[in-house]
Amino acid sequence: MSELVLETNKLHKVYDGSSATTVEVFKGINFRLARGEVYYILGHSGVGKSTFLHLLGGLDTPTSGDVLFDGKSLSSMNESQLAHFRNKNIGFVFQFYHLLPELTLLENVMLPLMISNESNAEEKAIEWIERVGLKERIQHLPSQLSGGEQQRTTIARALVHSPQVVLCDEPTGNLDETNAKIVYDLIESLNQEEGVTFCIVTHEESFVKSKPNVYRLTSGNLQKES
Ligand SMILES: Nc1ncnc2c1ncn2[C@@H]1O[C@H](COP(=O)(O)OP(=O)(O)O)[C@@H](O)[C@H]1O
Numbered sequence: 001m002s003e004l005v006l007e008t009n010k011l012h013k014v015y016d017g018s019s020a021t022t023v024e025v026f027k028g029i030n031f032r033l034a035r036g037e038v039y040y041i042l043g044h045s046g047v048g049k050s051t052f053l054h055l056l057g058g059l060d061t062p063t064s065g066d067v068l069f070d071g072k073s074l075s076s077m078n079e080s081q082l083a084h085f086r087n088k089n090i091g092f093v094f095q096f097y098h099l100l101p102e103l104t105l106l107e108n109v110m111l112p113l114m115i116s117n118e119s120n121a122e123e124k125a126i127e128w129i130e131r132v133g134l135k136e137r138i139q140h141l142p143s144q145l146s147g148g149e150q151q152r153t154t155i156a157r158a159l160v161h162s163p164q165v166v167l168c169d170e171p172t173g174n175l176d177e178t179n180a181k182i183v184y185d186l187i188e189s190l191n192q193e194e195g196v197t198f199c200i201v202t203h204e205e206s207f208v209k210s211k212p213n214v215y216r217l218t219s220g221n222l223q224k225e226s
């Protein structure tokens with residue numbers, strides 16, 4: 001059996017409010033991600049897709065149950081260990097890009113390396129910008145890039161520090177069909193060439209048809225479709 005990189009163990013998440021606003025988002029999810037695979041999780045709006053990715057990436061904590069990375073429990077880590085875990089191992093790609101508007105494309109991609117004080121930040125960032133096909137746009141600000149170019153920039157930023165897992169939250173939710181296909185093809189080729197594990201949540205069914213490792217989130221549970 002292939003090596004596991006991330007695993008959830010009886011994952012429960014309840015957003016506690018008054019009795020009228022309490023939401024039980026997950027009812028004990030057991031999910032395993034093998035290293036080097038691409039996973040797609042489908043589910044309609046409000047079903048808990050973003051929450052699930054936040055839990056996998058240590059941005060949020062479960063009500064009970066646990067997330068394990070390389071067999072190590074995230075709930076055993078303190079804040080600074082968690083921050084270190086995220087910086088080293090996880091890349092995030094969001095629907096609305098989350099690029100810093102006053103920084104150029106190059107500076108945005110360099111940022112994770114600057115934060116962790118890595119050497120050759122500019123060189124490494126340029127390599128990744130070339131990989132996503134944006135070398136000609138290196139000095140552009142996010143406002144001077146198309147939606148598809150901004151999302152390719154966030155993919156370069158997510159991969160620049162060589163994470164083990166990249167978590168994508170509706171990465172094509174804001175793109176037209178042509179650009180959405182470019183982004184999905186880019187993710188698949190980066191997976192094949194770099195062996196990075198991807199977990200992508202989306203409500204777009206059309207791109208996901210015929211892929212292996214498709215799951216569906218419904219009523220607090222995760223079920224395998226293919
Ligand atoms: N901070 C919060 N407090 C209370 N409820 C929340 C909070 N965040 C999300 N929820 C609720 O949890 C459910 C799942 O949200 P979310 O993970 O954002 O869904 P999705 O990404 O699938 O649209 C929704 O019903 C939402 O209203």
Ligand SMILES: [Mg+2]
Binds near residue numbers: 049050
């Ligand atoms: Mg969401």
